[in-house]
Amino acid sequence: xxxxxxxxxxxxxxxxxxxxxxxxxxxxxxxxxxxxxxxxxxxxxxxxxxxxxxxxxxxxxxxxxxxxxxxxxxxxxxxxxxxxxxxxxxxxxxxxxxxxxxxxxxxxxxx
Amino acid sequence: xxxxxxxxxxxxxxxxxxxxxxxxxxxxxxxxxxxxxxxxxxxxxxxxxxxxxxxxxxxxxxxxxxxxxxxxxxxxxxxxxxxxxxxxxxxxxxxxxxxxxxxxxxxxxxx
Numbered sequence: 001x002x003x004x005x006x007x008x009x010x011x012x013x014x015x016x017x018x019x020x021x022x023x024x025x026x027x028x029x030x031x032x033x034x035x036x037x038x039x040x041x042x043x044x045x046x047x048x049x050x051x052x053x054x055x056x057x058x059x060x061x062x063x064x065x066x067x068x069x070x071x072x073x074x075x076x077x078x079x080x081x082x083x084x085x086x087x088x089x090x091x092x093x094x095x096x097x098x099x100x101x102x103x104x105x106x107x108x109x110x111x
Numbered sequence: 112x113x114x115x116x117x118x119x120x121x122x123x124x125x126x127x128x129x130x131x132x133x134x135x136x137x138x139x140x141x142x143x144x145x146x147x148x149x150x151x152x153x154x155x156x157x158x159x160x161x162x163x164x165x166x167x168x169x170x171x172x173x174x175x176x177x178x179x180x181x182x183x184x185x186x187x188x189x190x191x192x193x194x195x196x197x198x199x200x201x202x203x204x205x206x207x208x209x210x211x212x213x214x215x216x217x218x219x220x221x222x
Contacts, residue, residue, distance in 0.1 A: 042214035056207045097208055098145050098201040102155040
Protein backbone atom coordinates (compact mmCIF):
# COMPACT_ATOMS: atom_id res chain seq x y z
CA UNK A 1 0.00 0.00 0.00
CA UNK A 2 1.42 3.37 -0.98
CA UNK A 3 2.04 5.78 1.88
CA UNK A 4 1.01 9.39 2.21
CA UNK A 5 2.53 11.41 -0.59
CA UNK A 6 3.23 15.10 -0.37
CA UNK A 7 4.27 17.34 -3.23
CA UNK A 8 6.42 19.22 -3.74
CA UNK A 9 9.12 18.18 -1.30
CA UNK A 10 10.81 21.56 -1.31
CA UNK A 11 9.65 25.07 -2.11
CA UNK A 12 11.24 28.47 -2.00
CA UNK A 13 8.90 31.43 -2.14
CA UNK A 14 9.17 35.17 -1.70
CA UNK A 15 7.36 37.16 0.96
CA UNK A 16 3.91 38.16 -0.17
CA UNK A 17 3.49 35.26 -2.57
CA UNK A 18 1.07 32.42 -2.10
CA UNK A 19 1.72 28.69 -2.13
CA UNK A 20 -0.29 25.51 -2.55
CA UNK A 21 0.84 22.21 -1.10
CA UNK A 22 -0.64 18.87 -2.04
CA UNK A 23 -1.25 15.67 -0.11
CA UNK A 24 -2.42 12.28 -1.35
CA UNK A 25 -3.57 10.09 1.54
CA UNK A 26 -3.35 6.35 1.85
CA UNK A 27 -6.04 4.70 -0.22
CA UNK A 28 -9.22 4.33 1.82
CA UNK A 29 -8.29 6.99 4.37
CA UNK A 30 -10.87 9.75 4.42
CA UNK A 31 -9.38 11.89 7.16
CA UNK A 32 -6.49 14.20 6.27
CA UNK A 33 -4.78 16.51 8.74
CA UNK A 34 -2.13 19.16 8.25
CA UNK A 35 0.59 20.19 10.67
CA UNK A 36 3.26 22.84 10.73
CA UNK A 37 6.58 21.73 12.18
CA UNK A 38 9.21 24.23 13.31
CA UNK A 39 12.23 23.83 15.61
CA UNK A 40 10.80 26.28 18.14
CA UNK A 41 7.15 25.25 18.22
CA UNK A 42 7.29 21.60 17.28
CA UNK A 43 4.24 20.14 15.57
CA UNK A 44 1.24 22.42 15.45
CA UNK A 45 -2.16 21.35 14.15
CA UNK A 46 -3.48 23.36 11.22
CA UNK A 47 -6.71 21.64 10.21
CA UNK A 48 -8.40 18.34 9.51
CA UNK A 49 -10.65 17.33 6.65
CA UNK A 50 -13.01 14.42 6.39
CA UNK A 51 -15.12 13.69 3.33
CA UNK A 52 -14.42 17.13 1.88
CA UNK A 53 -15.47 18.94 5.06
CA UNK A 54 -13.20 20.77 7.47
CA UNK A 55 -13.91 19.16 10.83
CA UNK A 56 -11.35 20.87 12.96
CA UNK A 57 -9.11 23.90 12.80
CA UNK A 58 -6.07 25.01 14.75
CA UNK A 59 -5.06 28.49 15.83
CA UNK A 60 -3.62 29.80 12.61
CA UNK A 61 -4.55 33.00 10.76
CA UNK A 62 -6.98 32.96 7.87
CA UNK A 63 -4.06 33.08 5.44
CA UNK A 64 -3.86 29.34 5.97
CA UNK A 65 -6.62 27.45 4.24
CA UNK A 66 -7.22 24.03 2.85
CA UNK A 67 -9.60 21.82 1.01
CA UNK A 68 -10.24 18.20 0.31
CA UNK A 69 -11.43 16.65 -2.91
CA UNK A 70 -13.82 13.78 -3.47
CA UNK A 71 -10.90 11.36 -3.87
CA UNK A 72 -9.66 12.46 -0.40
CA UNK A 73 -6.65 14.27 -1.80
CA UNK A 74 -6.07 17.51 0.03
CA UNK A 75 -4.44 20.82 -0.65
CA UNK A 76 -3.24 23.47 1.71
CA UNK A 77 -2.86 27.09 0.68
CA UNK A 78 -0.96 29.87 2.36
CA UNK A 79 -1.49 33.38 1.03
CA UNK A 80 0.60 36.49 1.58
CA UNK A 81 3.57 34.51 2.79
CA UNK A 82 5.61 35.77 5.71
CA UNK A 83 9.13 34.83 6.73
CA UNK A 84 7.70 33.10 9.79
CA UNK A 85 5.79 30.67 7.58
CA UNK A 86 9.05 28.91 6.77
CA UNK A 87 8.55 25.41 8.12
CA UNK A 88 8.07 21.76 7.34
CA UNK A 89 4.42 21.14 6.52
CA UNK A 90 3.26 17.64 7.28
CA UNK A 91 0.17 15.92 6.07
CA UNK A 92 -1.25 12.85 7.79
CA UNK A 93 -4.07 10.55 6.86
CA UNK A 94 -5.92 8.25 9.20
CA UNK A 95 -8.53 5.58 9.37
CA UNK A 96 -8.87 5.30 13.12
CA UNK A 97 -8.74 7.83 15.92
CA UNK A 98 -5.24 8.93 16.80
CA UNK A 99 -3.37 6.67 14.40
CA UNK A 100 -1.99 9.09 11.88
CA UNK A 101 0.18 8.12 8.92
CA UNK A 102 2.46 10.95 7.98
CA UNK A 103 3.93 12.02 4.70
CA UNK A 104 7.52 13.11 4.34
CA UNK A 105 6.52 16.74 4.35
CA UNK A 106 7.00 19.80 2.22
CA UNK A 107 9.86 22.05 3.28
CA UNK A 108 8.76 25.65 2.63
CA UNK A 109 11.32 28.43 2.76
CA UNK A 110 10.13 32.01 2.53
CA UNK A 111 12.77 34.55 1.57
CA UNK B 112 -6.83 24.21 27.46
CA UNK B 113 -5.22 20.97 26.40
CA UNK B 114 -1.46 20.76 26.54
CA UNK B 115 1.28 18.16 26.22
CA UNK B 116 4.60 18.80 27.92
CA UNK B 117 7.81 16.94 27.27
CA UNK B 118 10.24 18.51 29.73
CA UNK B 119 13.43 17.16 28.16
CA UNK B 120 14.47 18.40 24.74
CA UNK B 121 17.49 16.13 24.75
CA UNK B 122 18.16 12.83 26.48
CA UNK B 123 21.37 10.89 26.19
CA UNK B 124 21.93 7.39 27.57
CA UNK B 125 24.36 4.55 27.03
CA UNK B 126 23.45 1.33 25.29
CA UNK B 127 21.96 -1.14 27.73
CA UNK B 128 20.87 1.54 30.19
CA UNK B 129 17.22 2.10 31.07
CA UNK B 130 15.52 5.02 29.41
CA UNK B 131 12.46 7.03 30.37
CA UNK B 132 11.03 9.81 28.23
CA UNK B 133 8.67 11.99 30.18
CA UNK B 134 5.30 13.23 29.05
CA UNK B 135 2.73 15.18 31.03
CA UNK B 136 -0.61 16.33 29.78
CA UNK B 137 -3.38 18.72 30.67
CA UNK B 138 -6.86 17.87 29.45
CA UNK B 139 -10.32 18.15 30.92
CA UNK B 140 -11.73 15.22 28.97
CA UNK B 141 -10.93 11.52 28.97
CA UNK B 142 -7.34 11.30 27.70
CA UNK B 143 -6.18 9.15 24.82
CA UNK B 144 -2.42 9.28 24.51
CA UNK B 145 0.10 8.17 21.95
CA UNK B 146 3.82 8.09 21.36
CA UNK B 147 5.12 8.88 17.90
CA UNK B 148 8.71 8.41 16.77
CA UNK B 149 10.79 9.86 13.97
CA UNK B 150 14.00 8.08 13.09
CA UNK B 151 16.65 9.91 11.09
CA UNK B 152 15.49 10.53 7.52
CA UNK B 153 12.22 8.69 8.10
CA UNK B 154 8.64 9.73 8.51
CA UNK B 155 6.96 10.38 11.78
CA UNK B 156 5.22 7.16 12.77
CA UNK B 157 3.09 5.80 15.54
CA UNK B 158 5.03 3.87 18.17
CA UNK B 159 2.31 2.97 20.64
CA UNK B 160 -0.98 4.05 22.15
CA UNK B 161 -2.11 3.75 25.73
CA UNK B 162 -5.37 2.00 24.87
CA UNK B 163 -3.64 -1.03 23.43
CA UNK B 164 -1.32 -1.43 26.44
CA UNK B 165 1.22 -3.15 24.22
CA UNK B 166 4.98 -3.22 24.13
CA UNK B 167 6.54 -2.12 20.86
CA UNK B 168 10.29 -2.51 20.24
CA UNK B 169 10.64 -3.06 23.98
CA UNK B 170 8.96 0.26 24.83
CA UNK B 171 6.00 0.55 27.16
CA UNK B 172 4.02 3.50 28.43
CA UNK B 173 1.46 3.60 31.21
CA UNK B 174 -1.16 6.24 31.54
CA UNK B 175 -1.21 7.67 35.06
CA UNK B 176 -4.30 9.81 35.38
CA UNK B 177 -3.45 10.88 38.91
CA UNK B 178 -0.14 12.34 37.81
CA UNK B 179 -1.44 13.19 34.32
CA UNK B 180 1.57 11.47 32.84
CA UNK B 181 2.31 9.02 30.04
CA UNK B 182 6.02 8.32 30.30
CA UNK B 183 7.72 6.08 27.74
CA UNK B 184 10.08 3.47 29.15
CA UNK B 185 12.49 0.86 27.95
CA UNK B 186 14.63 -1.24 30.30
CA UNK B 187 17.63 -1.63 27.99
CA UNK B 188 18.22 1.04 25.35
CA UNK B 189 19.65 0.12 21.96
CA UNK B 190 21.55 2.34 19.53
CA UNK B 191 18.73 1.98 17.00
CA UNK B 192 16.38 3.65 19.49
CA UNK B 193 18.08 6.97 18.79
CA UNK B 194 15.32 9.16 17.38
CA UNK B 195 12.96 12.03 18.06
CA UNK B 196 10.03 11.02 20.25
CA UNK B 197 6.76 12.89 20.43
CA UNK B 198 3.99 12.41 22.94
CA UNK B 199 0.53 13.19 21.58
CA UNK B 200 -2.89 13.72 23.11
CA UNK B 201 -6.09 13.10 21.19
CA UNK B 202 -8.41 16.01 21.79
CA UNK B 203 -11.95 15.20 20.79
CA UNK B 204 -15.32 16.81 20.61
CA UNK B 205 -17.96 14.54 19.16
CA UNK B 206 -16.78 13.36 15.77
CA UNK B 207 -14.10 16.03 15.65
CA UNK B 208 -10.69 15.28 16.97
CA UNK B 209 -7.11 16.36 16.61
CA UNK B 210 -3.74 15.28 17.87
CA UNK B 211 -1.92 17.75 20.09
CA UNK B 212 1.79 17.03 20.18
CA UNK B 213 4.48 17.82 22.69
CA UNK B 214 7.62 19.50 21.40
CA UNK B 215 9.52 16.27 21.36
CA UNK B 216 12.55 14.68 23.01
CA UNK B 217 15.63 13.78 21.02
CA UNK B 218 16.97 10.52 22.38
CA UNK B 219 20.56 9.59 21.70
CA UNK B 220 21.77 6.14 22.67
CA UNK B 221 25.56 6.04 22.82
CA UNK B 222 27.56 2.85 22.20
